[in-house]
Amino acid sequence: MLLLAIDTSTTAITVGLHDGASVVAEATTLDARAHAEHLAPNVRDALAQVGAEPGDVTDVVVGIGPGPFTGLRVGIVTGRTFAFALGLPVRGLTSLDAIAHEAWLGGRRGDLLVATDARRKEVYAAAYVLGDARADRVTEPAVSRASDLPTEARALPTAGRGPGLYAEALPRAVEPLDVSGGALADLAVRRLAAAAHPAATELQWIDPGHGFDGLEPLYLRRPDAAPAPPSTKSTLG
Amino acid sequence: MSDEPLVLGIETSCDETGVGIVRGQTLLVDTVASSVEEHARFGGVVPEVASRAHLEAMVPTIERACREAGVQLRDLDAISVTSGPGLAGALLVGVASAKALALALGKPIYGVNHLASHVAVDVVEHGPLPEPTMAMLVSGGHSSLLLVPDVTHDVRSLGSTMDDAAGEAFDKVARVLGLPFPGGPHVDRAAREGNRIAIDFPRGLTTGRDMERHRFDFSFSGLKTAVARWVETRQRAGETVPVADVAASFQEAVVDVLTRKALLACKEHEVDHLLIGGGVAANSRLRALAEERCAKAGVTLRVPRPGLCTDNGAMVAALGAQMVAKGREPSDLGLPTDSSMPVTLVQA
Ligand SMILES: [Zn+2]
Numbered sequence: 379m380l381l382l383a384i385d386t387s388t389t390a391i392t393v394g395l396h397d398g399a400s401v402v403a404e405a406t407t408l409d410a411r412a413h414a415e416h417l418a419p420n421v422r423d424a425l426a427q428v429g430a431e432p433g434d435v436t437d438v439v440v441g442i443g444p445g446p447f448t449g450l451r452v453g454i455v456t457g458r459t460f461a462f463a464l465g466l467p468v469r470g471l472t473s474l475d476a477i478a479h480e481a482w483l484g485g486r487r488g489d490l491l492v493a494t495d496a497r498r499k500e501v502y503a504a505a506y507v508l509g510d511a512r513a514d515r516v517t518e519p520a521v522s523r524a525s526d527l528p529t530e531a532r533a534l535p536t537a538g539r540g541p542g543l544y545a546e547a548l549p550r551a552v553e554p555l556d557v558s559g560g561a562l563a564d565l566a567v568r569r570l571a572a573a574a575h576p577a578a579t580e581l582q583w584i585d586p587g588h589g590f591d592g593l594e595p596l597y598l599r600r601p602d603a604a605p606a607p608p609s610t611k612s613t614l615g
Numbered sequence: 616m617s618d619e620p621l622v623l624g625i626e627t628s629c630d631e632t633g634v635g636i637v638r639g640q641t642l643l644v645d646t647v648a649s650s651v652e653e654h655a656r657f658g659g660v661v662p663e664v665a666s667r668a669h670l671e672a673m674v675p676t677i678e679r680a681c682r683e684a685g686v687q688l689r690d691l692d693a694i695s696v697t698s699g700p701g702l703a704g705a706l707l708v709g710v711a712s713a714k715a716l717a718l719a720l721g722k723p724i725y726g727v728n729h730l731a732s733h734v735a736v737d738v739v740e741h742g743p744l745p746e747p748t749m750a751m752l753v754s755g756g757h758s759s760l761l762l763v764p765d766v767t768h769d770v771r772s773l774g775s776t777m778d779d780a781a782g783e784a785f786d787k788v789a790r791v792l793g794l795p796f797p798g799g800p801h802v803d804r805a806a807r808e809g810n811r812i813a814i815d816f817p818r819g820l821t822t823g824r825d826m827e828r829h830r831f832d833f834s835f836s837g838l839k840t841a842v843a844r845w846v847e848t849r850q851r852a853g854e855t856v857p858v859a860d861v862a863a864s865f866q867e868a869v870v871d872v873l874t875r876k877a878l879l880a881c882k883e884h885e886v887d888h889l890l891i892g893g894g895v896a897a898n899s900r901l902r903a904l905a906e907e908r909c910a911k912a913g914v915t916l917r918v919p920r921p922g923l924c925t926d927n928g929a930m931v932a933a934l935g936a937q938m939v940a941k942g943r944e945p946s947d948l949g950l951p952t953d954s955s956m957p958v959t960l961v962q963a
Contacts, residue, residue, distance in 0.1 A: 418711070
């Protein structure tokens with residue numbers, strides 16, 4: 379197995395490779411404004427780290443957000459296209475789960491809030507319980523002002539960039555800040571294993587059918603319905 | 616024939632997800648998924664709606680293009696993609712997808728200029744481009760007059776619009792006349808029943824000082840305002856607005872300026888081929904008047920068929936194939952998108 383994981387929902391343009399036993403390569407660039415520039419080179423670099431060719435990849439997993447739309451789409455379309463070109467399966471995972479999973483991998487246990495930058499003075503957030511076996515998401519990802527999150531949620535240790543941006547509302551900052559491709563890959567491999575042996579685990583909130591979240595982006599916001607500025611194009615080509 | 620480069624082109628600069636495949640100068644397939652209907656109620660393209668539609672349409676459109684052309688991805692010689700100009704978020708979807716294809720397949724990638732692609736596409740209809748060619752691109756996003764010594768690396772801008780693009784003026788006048796979006800085809804249709812000399816609308820940047828300082832530039836904003844004022848005056852007086860006459864007279868003002876300046880550019884730069892591209896090139900009066908004036912001036916007119924004038928993937932593939940054929944270096948896998956990519960920059 380060589381699983382390629384891609385996420386562009388946070389500041390990190392991140393790629394991880396997992397061989398079924400462990401994360402074997404990671405390539406990450408921190409640049410929230412240039413997802414399309416760095417992502418493909420990062421995939422190439424991660425493959426080069428282990429001397430692999432694109433054709434050696436067996437599975438593709440993409441973070442489906444929530445995240446700022448423009449960057450988020452870069453990761454999803456890259457994963458979908460890469461997989462299509464090589465005839466590989468492609469699956470999606472909620473990006474916030476990867477952040478909680480990385481905290482769990484780092485030894486954190488108990489309640490955790492993940493709050494990432496949603497721009498427009500808002501955060502994307504979901505709450506987790508980090509148990510012995512894994513991190514379970516206990517609230518649906520939502521977008522709101524940090525200060526509008528429930529008081530008990532805001533009191534939790536909080537991963538993601540939310541606390542750095544809204545320290546007053548989210549005072550208990552913990553690591554990690556962004557999604558890492560390695561953690562996403564690790565989570566994906568565990569979900570694949572769980573899906574292959576459903577009886578061996580208690581899949582509470584995971585879709586028992588496949589353990590993944592589909593390939594549609596979690597926008598959580600409707601597009602602004604204002605007409606395009608007049609300087610941009612109309613549909614006349 | 617089979618040693619000619621097989622190139623897949625991706626275009627997502629506005630609201631059409633286009634994928635085309637060419638072999639050399641032969642068009643194999645031109646697949647377009649449009650989100651135009653989702654934008655119609657806003658009277659213009661909503662960038663975020665367009666970007667979301669691109670993401671959903673991207674892989675299915677690539678798949679359809681390959682299937683319809685009977686092409687295996689692994690047989691491609693290169694991928695080309697519009698890297699600009701256009702809507703930033705929309706461009707990113709196409710460029711990211713093209714990079715993923717290039718990386719997965721181990722093929723070179725060419726990030727190309729959308730405007731140069733509008734010029735390059737005509738090779739699949741009318742054969743190799745004479746060098747130089749004069750090109751006029753008129754659409755909802757562009758109104759440019761270009762001197763093109765070599766479409767793969769030397770495109771020079773002689774002039775462009777100072778305000779609205781030609782197609783935008785059609786959209787806005789259509790709205791004033793109560794015609795649906797997009798305005799181009801509806802104004803064209805209404806104008807066929809009208810008298811094009813009924814109303815003497817202004818010809819922007821065509822007199823005196825303007826012809827010195829903005830010889831090959833265009834301006835349609837004043838014309839649009841003149842039409843709106845003319846219509847409002849009639850409405851306020853309780854008179855019926857002669858929609859067909861307004862449409863015909865407005866359209867005449869646009870195509871008169873366009874063709875006049877294009878032919879002047881041909882004459883002054885001693886170029887005997889004029890290519891008209893972009894969505895407005897589908898306008899029947901523009902074609903007719905251009906033909907008439909070109910014939911009179913001894914200039915050969917080239918206009919791709921309407922489907923190749925609007926944004927599409929074939930034009931990007933066509934430019935990519937010409938770059939491969941001319942031995943141009945591919946772009947880097949880190950190539951950026953550039954929403955305001957200058958027309959003089961053919962490749963990113
Ligand atoms: Zn165009």
